[in-house]
Amino acid sequence: MNIFIDNKSGSPIYDQIYSQIKNQIISGALKEDDPLPSIRSLARDLRISFITTKRAYDELEKEGFIYTIPAKGCYVAQKNIELLREEKLQKIEEHIGEIVKLAAACNLSRDDVISMLTFEMEE
């Protein structure tokens, strides 16, 4: 498990940990039920407080990427791909909702929006 903290990066430590582990899960470098380093050992490695690693793990758990067994450890959860897909579909729907509102205020028809969409998708 390689995690690099970049202090110049602007984004908070917990977020860097969160993203890097998430990416390793998505890319397949970490597989279902693989154990993650304990929040304390990872914190020791990175020389930060374990509360910060816990926060990263909390985020990962809230989003369904890992599961926790108290007093034992944290593990990669199943069906991440489905979960990610659902997440993205929901975001698409939110964007569409916004577009519908804006299009109405602009007097744009469905076809107008579709042609904008088609134009964007051809690149």
Place this chain on the structure above:
Amino acid sequence: MNIFIDNKSGSPIYDQIYSQIKNQIISGALKEDDPLPSIRSLARDLRISFITTKRAYDELEKEGFIYTIPAKGCYVAQKNIELLREEKLQKIEEHIGEIVKLAAACNLSRDDVISMLTFEMEE
């Protein structure tokens, strides 16, 4: 010029002023070159600092809704409707850009997105 400040509203005072004036311009209640109340008299009416009313006016000016003549006053600007339309079109394009990225990551085709869009627009 009627402006109401709602302290329970959560949104900051300068933003409430900004939105209400913007809405009055959009609705046509305020017309091109109409004078706005001076930042100081409005502040007096609302019993707040004139710095706060200035901030609201600054926002309105930055977005092109009003123009200012120093030492004279602030006035409703022209071509707001075109400007608003451009703004909204740009926002639509941004949303479309996001959708394109998300759709690619989900393996959604152009037609899939269109049918989602069509579904949403029929309500």
Place this chain on the structure above:
DNA sequence: ATAACTGTATATAATAGATATATACAGTTG
């Protein structure tokens, strides 16, 4: 010209939210 108004610029106070932490706790394992 001067009093009363306009907007401007700079500096500052107050608050809230985000970030990172320490410490004390409770369960698991060998």
Place this chain on the structure above:
DNA sequence: CAACTGTATATATCTATTATATACAGTTAT
């Protein structure tokens, strides 16, 4: 029981947002 696991609560620090006061400079009407 020693050494590990994650949990819960409280706290410190910092930053961005919000609102402000004060001093300044131009315009207008008397």
